[in-house]
Every structure is written in C-alpha cells, then in structure tokens.
Amino acid sequence: MSDFASGTPSAAWVEIHSENFFAAGGPRIAQLEQVREHYAISCHGVGLSIGSAQGVDADHLSTLRTLVDRFEPGLVSEHLSFSVVDDIYVNDLLPVPYTEEALVTVAQNVDQTQERLGQQILVENPSSYLTFVDSVLTEWDFLTALSQRTGCGLLLDVNNIYVSAENNGFDTTAYLDGIPGDAVGEIHLAGHSLEGDGEDRLLIDTHGDNVADPVWSLYQLALEKLGPRPTLIEWDTDIPDLEVLLGEAETAQRHIDSVSSSEGSSRVA
Amino acid sequence: MLHDLQKSFADVALTNSVEALLPHVATPRGAIERRLGVYHANTLNSLIDVLSAAYPVIQRIVGDRFFQALAKDFITTHPPQQPTLFRYGDALPDFISSFAPANDLPYLPDVARLEWTRVEAYFAADSAALNPERLAEVPAEQIADIKFSVSPTLRLLESDVPIFTIWHVNQPDQDRVPEVDFSHPESGFVLRPAHTVMQRVVPLETLIWLRALTSGETLGTATELALTHENTFDLQNTLRQHLADGTFTEFYL
Numbered sequence: 001m002s003d004f005a006s007g008t009p010s011a012a013w014v015e016i017h018s019e020n021f022f023a024a025g026g027p028r029i030a031q032l033e034q035v036r037e038h039y040a041i042s043c044h045g046v047g048l049s050i051g052s053a054q055g056v057d058a059d060h061l062s063t064l065r066t067l068v069d070r071f072e073p074g075l076v077s078e079h080l081s082f083s084v085v086d087d088i089y090v091n092d093l094l095p096v097p098y099t100e101e102a103l104v105t106v107a108q109n110v111d112q113t114q115e116r117l118g119q120q121i122l123v124e125n126p127s128s129y130l131t132f133v134d135s136v137l138t139e140w141d142f143l144t145a146l147s148q149r150t151g152c153g154l155l156l157d158v159n160n161i162y163v164s165a166e167n168n169g170f171d172t173t174a175y176l177d178g179i180p181g182d183a184v185g186e187i188h189l190a191g192h193s194l195e196g197d198g199e200d201r202l203l204i205d206t207h208g209d210n211v212a213d214p215v216w217s218l219y220q221l222a223l224e225k226l227g228p229r230p231t232l233i234e235w236d237t238d239i240p241d242l243e244v245l246l247g248e249a250e251t252a253q254r255h256i257d258s259v260s261s262s263e264g265s266s267r268v269a
Numbered sequence: 270m271l272h273d274l275q276k277s278f279a280d281v282a283l284t285n286s287v288e289a290l291l292p293h294v295a296t297p298r299g300a301i302e303r304r305l306g307v308y309h310a311n312t313l314n315s316l317i318d319v320l321s322a323a324y325p326v327i328q329r330i331v332g333d334r335f336f337q338a339l340a341k342d343f344i345t346t347h348p349p350q351q352p353t354l355f356r357y358g359d360a361l362p363d364f365i366s367s368f369a370p371a372n373d374l375p376y377l378p379d380v381a382r383l384e385w386t387r388v389e390a391y392f393a394a395d396s397a398a399l400n401p402e403r404l405a406e407v408p409a410e411q412i413a414d415i416k417f418s419v420s421p422t423l424r425l426l427e428s429d430v431p432i433f434t435i436w437h438v439n440q441p442d443q444d445r446v447p448e449v450d451f452s453h454p455e456s457g458f459v460l461r462p463a464h465t466v467m468q469r470v471v472p473l474e475t476l477i478w479l480r481a482l483t484s485g486e487t488l489g490t491a492t493e494l495a496l497t498h499e500n501t502f503d504l505q506n507t508l509r510q511h512l513a514d515g516t517f518t519e520f521y522l
Contacts, residue, residue, distance in 0.1 A: 026392050086276060
C-alpha cells in the first residue's frame with residue numbers, strides 16, 4: 001500500500017479489506033488517510049458474514065459504519081458466504097446452501113447492513129469447491145432474488161464464477177445470462193491454481209497468480225453482456241512487482257475499451 | 270437447519286472433522302474429502318500466518334516447525350471469536366505456559382507477552398503528547414498534586430526473565446545470538462509515540478512510578494512509591510525523559 005500512499009501509480013481506486021482498518025489508530029489508518037488523498041476507496045469486507053444463520057454482529061456493523069463515515073468509500077462490498085457460527089470466526093469464506101431458508105437469512109442480514117450503513121452494498125459471488133444436497137436454486141437465481149429483495153448490488157467475481165463452474169459443473173454462460181446486469185456494480189478478476197486431473201481435478205481460488213486465459217474470455221463475455229464495469233484485479237498472496245499488477249490492469253482496461261461506447265467511463269483498479 | 274449445517278462446516282474448517290457435514294454435500298464422495306481439505310487448509314494456514322505475524326520472535330526462538338505445531342494446537346483450542354484478526358492471538362502467551370513441549374523454555378510466555386503488547390500498541394488509538402512547556406506553568410507547590418493521562422499506546426511489563434534482551438537478540442538483523450543471563454529480571458515499557466512502536470528497559474522503581482501514574486495516583490504519591498523502592502530514584506530526569514518520549518498526553522490538578 002505504501003506505493004499508493006505517494007499517489008504515483010495510475011489507478012481508478014484502491015480497494016481495502018475493511019477489517020484490516022478496524023483499529024482505533026496507528027500507522028495503517030494513517031497510511032490509508034494518505035491513500036485517500038490521491039484515490040477513491042472501496043471497502044471490501046471479509047468478516048461480516050452475511051450468510052450466518054446467527055445474524056450479523058452489531059458491533060462489527062458499528063465499526064464498519066465508523067470506517068465508512070471516515071473514508072467515504074465509493075463502494076462497500078461483502079461476500080455471499082458465512083464465516084461466523086456460535087460466535088466462532090472461521091477465517092474463510094464458506095458457501096451457503098441455496099435454499100429459501102438461506103435466502104431469507106442472507107436477505108435479513110443484507111437489509112440490516114444496508115440500514116446501518118445508510119447505503120447500498122454489493123454482494124460478491126463466492127468461489128466454491130462443493131455443492132449442497134439441499135440447494136434448490138442456482139447461484140445466479142439466489143443472487144438475483146437477493147438483489148430483488150434487498151436492493152443490494154452485485155460484485156461479480158469472474159474468476160470465482162469460472163472456478164466454481166469448473167469444480168461444480170455449471171454453465172458459465174447461463175450464469176451470465178441469469179444475473180441481473182443492472183445490479184452489477186463492480187467486477188473482480190484474480191488468478192487461481194489447478195490441482196490434479198480427471199476426477200481429482202480441482203481449481204483453487206488463490207489470488208496468487210496471473211488471471212487465466214479462460215477467465216479473460218469469460219470477462220470479455222461478461223463485459224459484452226453487461227457493458228463496461230469498474231474492475232479490480234485481486235492479488236493477495238505471492239504478490240508480484242507493481243508493474244506486473246499494472247500490466248494485468250492494462251489488459252483489463254483493453255477489454256473494457258473494446259466494449260465501451262463513447263460515454264463508457266469504467267476504470268480498472 | 271442452516272445453523273446446524275454451518276456448525277458442521279465450521280468443524281471441517283477448523284479441525285477437518287468431516288462426518289457431520291458429509292450428508293449435506295452433493296459433491297461425489299470420491300472427490301469430497303480432498304475438497305473439504307482445501308477449506309481446512311485455508312482456515313488453518315491463514316490463521317497460522319496471523320499468529321506468525323504477531324509473534325515473529327517466538328517463531329524465531331522455537332523454529333518454524335515447532336511454531337506451526339504450537340499455532341495449530343492453539344487455533345483448534347482457541348479459535349478466533351471475532352473477525353478482526355489483528356486482535357487474534359492475545360491468549361497465546363497463557364497458552365504457551367500450558368503447552369507441555371515448551372516447558373523447557375520457561376521464559377517463552379513472558380517474551381510472547383512482550384510481543385503481544387507491541388501488537389496492542391501498534392493498533393491502539395492515536396494521541397498527541399503533552400507539551401512539556403505547559404508543566405512549567407504549574408506553581409512549584411502544586412507539582413506534587415499533578416495527575417497525568419497516559420498514552421493509549423503505553424504498556425508496562427515486568428518479568429523474572431530478561432524479556433527485552435531476549436527480544437532484541439532475536440531480531441532479524443542479529444545473526445549471532447550472544448549469551449543471555451536468563452536469571453536476570455527485566456522491567457520496561459512499550460509505547461508508540463507516532464507511528465513506530467518503541468520499547469525500553471527501565472529500573473523497577475521507574476516501572477512502579479509509571480504504574481502508579483497510570484492508575485491515577487498523583488505525581489507526589491507515585492514518586493514516594495518509587496523512592497520507597499529505591500532511594501536514588503531521580504524524579505527530574507525520569508519525568509523529563511517520559512515527557513520527551515510522549516508517555517503523557519494530558520495533566521490535571
């Protein structure tokens with residue numbers, strides 16, 4: 001983040017993991033203040049756990065509200081997943097079954113979040129390695145219904161769509177056709193890794209590599225269906241030199257430019 | 270019920286106990302255990318990384334493999350209770366005390382306490398240091414009645430072992446660890462005046478003085494307590510030093 005504190009790299013906005021800035025004070029907050037002087041901020045949460053049956057934590061929401069008030073992010077997003085159960089926090093984004101019960105739960109949690117924050121949030125599709133017996137909806141139908149019930153937007157992670165589709169055997173085109181395009185406020189791209197072959201073949205969402213070619217193709221398809229959207233490259237482990245990251249961002253910008261009309265204004269961060 | 274499924278999934282993530290979740294999963298049995306293993310590995314490894322970032326000195330002292338085993342035991346018995354992970358790991362020093370394989374390193378829990386106080390200081394609220402010139406305006410006969418507010422980043426530490434020395438000789442830039450007298454007690458404090466965490470060893474009487482001021486005693490009472498412990502306690506120099514460090518943020522009469 002120190003590269004961005006100086007305001008040198010060209011980027012449309014800087015996205016943070018909200019919980020990393022929940023401290024009362026200290027160097028991280030001070031650095032974010034500097035970044036805020038040069039770039040718009042987007043708050044991307046990994047801990048609110050809007051999929052939790054026990055509901056979202058009121059203290060967590062209050063702290064998030066404080067962060068939002070202080071840094072006035074352009075976008076606030078969370079994941080369609082759970083990580084809190086019986087007040088234990090599992091540090092991973094675990095998928096929920098796509099049932100009516102889960103839809104009611106997630107919708108309540110999203111309602112409560114948007115009410116407390118006083119603004120719309122975007123909900124991101126997860127990467128997953130399994131499906132549930134109880135699921136009665138596809139992921140895109142679940143997200144569509146969630147958006148309709150709560151007014152939330154969607155953060156479309158194209159790498160997650162690809163990873164989940166390959167692992168769980170669904171059609172990525174049907175996914176993109178099924179998503180309400182107007183609700184999509186942001187797109188994420190990232191790298192994944194491939195392990196095993198045959199029945200053991202598994203794609204793992206690592207955020208530690210270049211965006212794979214089939215994900216670029218799916219991204220192009222998404223842009224053609226949705227139109228230009230602000231796009232972020234996520235790279236959280238084995239982080240390369242800034243030039244490599246900016247190279248990926250330039251590739252994404254070329255895809256956006258290829259579908260942009262004269263009024264298209266979406267940017268890559 | 271959603272809650273029961275989620276409880277079963279959390280058990281997979283934390284301890285790789287898959288039995289309760291399997292009936293809920295549609296993915297073919299042949300592939301599922303390895304896939305559930307990905308969730309377990311993600312959870313465990315990311316939390317080990319959190320502890321490793323908070324306790325680099327402990328990790329250096331015991332080595333990577335020992336630290337991984339220690340962290341894994343800690344994570345499964347003391348999983349995080351909230352999602353703000355820079356607050357996760359506060360219970361590790363006490364856990365080390367009860368961790369039998371670490372029994373032959375009795376100084377380890379106190380060194381871990383020092384590392385955790387540094388984490389606390391790093392994330393504590395910001396505050397402006399008291400301007401020393403304001404103290405000069407206090408009439409001489411009222412000096413003893415002064416009470417201070419201390420920095421929210423200040424942490425006081427007292428140990429039967431030389432925790433600050435052990436911490437120092439285990440920094441990455443120290444490639445040859447010198448002999449350390451483990452029977453030598455040390456007391457001191459951790460403070461983050463601006464953006465950098467600092468620590469300093471102080472004589473026990475200074476720690477007594479700081480502890481009294483922190484708990485709201487007057488400068489006069491704190492100084493008497495320090496002098497009772499050690500009659501060479503130098504109030505003027507100690508006060509000047511702590512005003513320069515930024516230990517105090519405000520004073521009251």
